Amino acid sequence: MKVENKIRVHIADDHQILIDGIIAVLNNEEEIEVVGHSVNGKLVLDWFEKNEADVLVLDINMPVLDGIEVLKKFQEQGREINVVILSSYDDVKLVKEVLKLGANGFLAKKCAGEHIAEAIKSVSQGDQYFSKGVQKDIFSSLSGRKEVKKSNQDGVFISSLTDRELEVLKLISYEMSSREIGEKLHISTSTVDTYRKSLLSKLNVKNAVGLAMYAVRNNIL
Amino acid sequence: MKVENKIRVHIADDHQILIDGIIAVLNNEEEIEVVGHSVNGKLVLDWFEKNEADVLVLDINMPVLDGIEVLKKFQEQGREINVVILSSYDDVKLVKEVLKLGANGFLAKKCAGEHIAEAIKSVSQGDQYFSKGVQKDIFSSLSGRKEVKKSNQDGVFISSLTDRELEVLKLISYEMSSREIGEKLHISTSTVDTYRKSLLSKLNVKNAVGLAMYAVRNNIL
DNA sequence: TTTAGACTCCCTATTTATAGGGAGGATACA
DNA sequence: TGTATCCTCCCTATAAATAGGGAGTCTAAA
Numbered sequence: 001m002k003v004e005n006k007i008r009v010h011i012a013d014d015h016q017i018l019i020d021g022i023i024a025v026l027n028n029e030e031e032i033e034v035v036g037h038s039v040n041g042k043l044v045l046d047w048f049e050k051n052e053a054d055v056l057v058l059d060i061n062m063p064v065l066d067g068i069e070v071l072k073k074f075q076e077q078g079r080e081i082n083v084v085i086l087s088s089y090d091d092v093k094l095v096k097e098v099l100k101l102g103a104n105g106f107l108a109k110k111c112a113g114e115h116i117a118e119a120i121k122s123v124s125q126g127d128q129y130f131s132k133g134v135q136k137d138i139f140s141s142l143s144g145r146k147e148v149k150k151s152n153q154d155g156v157f158i159s160s161l162t163d164r165e166l167e168v169l170k171l172i173s174y175e176m177s178s179r180e181i182g183e184k185l186h187i188s189t190s191t192v193d194t195y196r197k198s199l200l201s202k203l204n205v206k207n208a209v210g211l212a213m214y215a216v217r218n219n220i221l
Numbered sequence: 222m223k224v225e226n227k228i229r230v231h232i233a234d235d236h237q238i239l240i241d242g243i244i245a246v247l248n249n250e251e252e253i254e255v256v257g258h259s260v261n262g263k264l265v266l267d268w269f270e271k272n273e274a275d276v277l278v279l280d281i282n283m284p285v286l287d288g289i290e291v292l293k294k295f296q297e298q299g300r301e302i303n304v305v306i307l308s309s310y311d312d313v314k315l316v317k318e319v320l321k322l323g324a325n326g327f328l329a330k331k332c333a334g335e336h337i338a339e340a341i342k343s344v345s346q347g348d349q350y351f352s353k354g355v356q357k358d359i360f361s362s363l364s365g366r367k368e369v370k371k372s373n374q375d376g377v378f379i380s381s382l383t384d385r386e387l388e389v390l391k392l393i394s395y396e397m398s399s400r401e402i403g404e405k406l407h408i409s410t411s412t413v414d415t416y417r418k419s420l421l422s423k424l425n426v427k428n429a430v431g432l433a434m435y436a437v438r439n440n441i442l
Numbered sequence: 443t444t445t446a447g448a449c450t451c452c453c454t455a456t457t458t459a460t461a462g463g464g465a466g467g468a469t470a471c472a
Numbered sequence: 473t474g475t476a477t478c479c480t481c482c483c484t485a486t487a488a489a490t491a492g493g494g495a496g497t498c499t500a501a502a
Binding site for chain 1: 246432
């Protein structure tokens with residue numbers, strides 16, 4: 001294999017130390033070359049404005065702009081990039097969501113470092129890759145695979161929340177009561193309660209704790 | 222420097238991929254040798270039962286037994302091990318706590334991989350090391366340094382919670398109400414409420430959301 | 443044996459959160 | 473000009489959480 005045919009990889013994770021680690025691991029791989037890395041979603045988009053890569057290793061939980069948003073942007077742009085999602089959470093729902101958003105692989109951070117090379121090679125060839133622990137969930141809850149790559153209705157994402165809902169969600173996660181939130185946003189407690197209701201409904205959780213957990217997992221704090 | 226004088230390092234983090242990464246990074250360091258690694262606190266203690274290392278790189282957030290617990294155990298055993306804490310959170314409180322528990326360095330995961338070698342070398346010589354972002358907080362909120370290494374009163378850790386409190390905390394984080402928790406644990410709702418109160422008090426948070434956030438940050442789910 | 447901690451349950455009372463509904467004003471879009 | 477979405481606020485009512493107190497049992501340690 002020629003040097004020019006190396007798989008060009010971009011790594012995105014808010015933990016620089018993890019990026020460095022992955023690069024070090026991938027250094028042992030002849031066919032793989034890390035051509036870029038970013039610590040948040042905004043930087044990923046900026047990078048891809050001017051550069052190209054064959055595979056994007058993408059963390060879901062990142063500040064400024066998270067992995068979900070990055071995928072959505074790429075989808076809007078009609079950009080076809082092979083993506084391996086790197087996540088601490090093997091949340092079934094998350095897996096389904098990112099697959100719908102065009103991701104091709106899913107790698108739990110707790111799996112061994114060697115798997116990342118496998119994952120990259122797989123998706124670079126158009127295959128899909130799922131680390132142990134997520135595989136069974138996928139196939140049991142998803143009928144087709146390639147087929148759903150384009151669709152993007154239903155499913156609840158951060159972006160399905162309105163600005164105000166998102167704002168209230170954050171404040172709820174900061175342990176604030178409806179009264180306190182109302183004061184801070186200069187709206188009535190009733191209005192805050194309305195947002196609480198719509199959040200509970202949209203995110204399909206049972207109570208404020210569920211809302212906070214959603215916020216944490218999706219790094220919208 | 223002779224090979225026998227290499228700094229022996231044990232790495233503990235629940236993300237195997239991060240361990241592999243650190244090992245790869247440290248491979249470039251002549252003076253450092255990774256002699257062991259663990260994915261939870263229990264395994265760390267088990268390993269140190271039969272082995273020795275000069276430096277322990279320790280993640281705070283680990284399942285089964287967290288980093289705090291590991292430090293406490295070592296302190297109880299009177300075992301003097303140089304510890305570099307690896308954490309996603311540069312929480313000032315956390316820094317102070319782990320210093321009291323005998324840690325010698327504090328490395329935020331978001332800092333560059335190269336710093337980990339610096340940190341290891343520093344603490345192996347008895348020095349302390351703090352990655353950028355935590356330094357100022359330390360010195361502004363802590364008078365002495367070496368002096369406080371032995372003390373261990375006050376401060377709230379997971380371990381200051383009783384088994385039952387911890388159990389209830391988990392269930393609260395799973396979006397369960399007091400009634401539901403009572404049913405699951407076969408105790409009355411009143412009892413669950415008692416635990417709620419003591420949790421709110423011990424962890425110094427305002428409501429159930431605060432409890433859940435604490436649980437997330439300390440990975441006790 | 444005293445003491446302390448952990449676990450259990452109860453009381454009263456207030457504050458918050460959840461559930462379901464309606465509704466007006468603004469804006470943007472077809 | 474409808475239509476839709478968002479933001480705002482209200483009503484009623486129940487469920488749940490928070491706050492502060494007391495108190496009994498059991499076990500393990502001093």
